[in-house]
Amino acid sequence: MIKMVEFDFNNGIKNGDTISQLRLAAIIPAYNECQSIEKLVKLVNQRAFAIVVDDGSSDNTAKLAQRAGAFVIIHPVNRGYDAALETGILAAISLGCIFAVTLDADGQHDPALLDSFRAELESGADLIVGVRDQTQRWSEELFGHVSRILWGLTDPLCGIKGYRLNIFKNESDLNTYYSIGTELTIRAIKANLKLKQLPVMTNSREGISRFGSGLKANLQIMKALFWGLFYAKKLKRISSM
Numbered sequence: 107m108i109k110m111v112e113f114d115f116n117n118g119i120k121n122g123d124t125i126s127q128l129r130l131a132a133i134i135p136a137y138n139e140c141q142s143i144e145k146l147v148k149l150v151n152q153r154a155f156a157i158v159v160d161d162g163s164s165d166n167t168a169k170l171a172q173r174a175g176a177f178v179i180i181h182p183v184n185r186g187y188d189a190a191l192e193t194g195i196l197a198a199i200s201l202g203c204i205f206a207v208t209l210d211a212d213g214q215h216d217p218a219l220l221d222s223f224r225a226e227l228e229s230g231a232d233l234i235v236g237v238r239d240q241t242q243r244w245s246e247e248l249f250g251h252v253s254r255i256l257w258g259l260t261d262p263l264c265g266i267k268g269y270r271l272n273i274f275k276n277e278s279d280l281n282t283y284y285s286i287g288t289e290l291t292i293r294a295i296k297a298n299l300k301l302k303q304l305p306v307m308t309n310s311r312e313g314i315s316r317f318g319s320g321l322k323a324n325l326q327i328m329k330a331l332f333w334g335l336f337y338a339k340k341l342k343r344i345s346s347m
Contacts, residue, residue, distance in 0.1 A: 130154040130224050131203040133194035134176070135187055136211035140165040146209070147174035149217040154207065154224075157197055159190040167211075177201070188289070192281040199271050207234075208287070210265035214308045222304060223268040232299035234268035235291055236306035237261045245327035252331060253288075257295050260303055262288045263327065273299060283337055286330045 132154040136143055143158065150156040156176040160168040162184030172178045179197055181190065191208060198206045205227040209215045219236070226234050237260045241247055246263050253259040263286060273294065274280065280290060295301060 129204050130220065130227075131194075131198035131201070131206040132156050132217070132220060133191065133198060133206050133208045134158045134171075134211050135161055135190035135194060135208070136163065136167050136171065137161045137184060137190075138163045138165045138167060139211040140167050140170055142213040143167050143211055144170040144174040146211065146213055146217065147171050147176045150209065150220070151175045153217060153220040155201075155203065157194050157201075158211070159194045159197075161185060161187070161190040186284070187287060188281045188285055191287055191290075195269065195271070195274065195280060199274060203271055205268065206271055207268045208265060215266045215306065216309060219266060219304075219306060223266070226302045226304065227268050227270055230300060231268070231302040232270045232273050233291060233294045234302045234304055235259060235261065236264040236266040237303050238264050238306050238308050240308060243324055243327060245324040245331075249288075249327055249331045252335070256335075257292060258301070259291065259295070262291055263330075264306060266306055267291065273297075283333045284330055285334060286327065288330060288334055292334060 130153070132150045134143070134146065134150070134156060136158055137160075140163075147156045147158065151174070156171075156174075158168070158171040158176040158178050160171065160178060160180045162181045168178050168180050177197070179193055181193070194208070195206060205224065207220055207223045209217070215236075223234050241250070241261070241263075249263055250259070250261055253262045265287065267287070269290070283289060
């Protein structure tokens with residue numbers, strides 16, 4: 107049975123399983139990723155506890171993820187990557203996880219990378235950001251150039267990131283603008299938390315990218331960069347340590 111979880115942002119998980127002493131969660135936001143999700147979850151569960159946030163998929167993503175052994179949370183409608191990421195992080199915290207690593211659902215990230223991310227988190231890193239061997243769009247190159255200058259980040263849009271979850275313990279709102287997963291990273295850096303960047307080899311994705319590679323995708327990324335720059339000076343820092 108798919109876990110149709112009611113998510114309460116004040117009190118955590120309702121109507122779901124209570125699992126204690128989880129160390130590493132792998133958070134996988136997914137939207138129509140039936141071609142890759144089952145294989146990915148099976149590989150992830152060898153190294154971490156897979157949490158799949160089905161963001162309003164119209165295919166069998168949620169069913170296949172649950173069959174493969176993931177803890178599945180379903181957004182009834184598509185709310186976007188940032189909302190799915192927030193849901194996954196808050197779920198991991200509610201389930202008692204200590205660390206979390208985000209992974210793309212399309213199979214581009216080798217689950218074996220979870221081992222090196224776990225090691226860095228256990229060694230004291232608060233935030234880990236992957237640095238891909240290649241990017242797909244000119245807008246990603248521009249975003250990376252700006253972020254290297256402003257925040258010391260080489261690849262802010264890389265989908266594999268690691269978090270020490272206690273840095274969010276005093277946070278009530280993890281998603282305040284359209285950032286494609288970069289807001290939390292910027293906020294953590296502004297709070298002078300310990301950052302580590304790790305090289306990441308990417309695989310060819312399975313299926314069609316949710317962002318695409320044309321003008322629309324580049325405009326979405328530029329929008330995230332614009333809002334990041336607009337909010338940068340007044341963006342709320344992550345306050346907990």
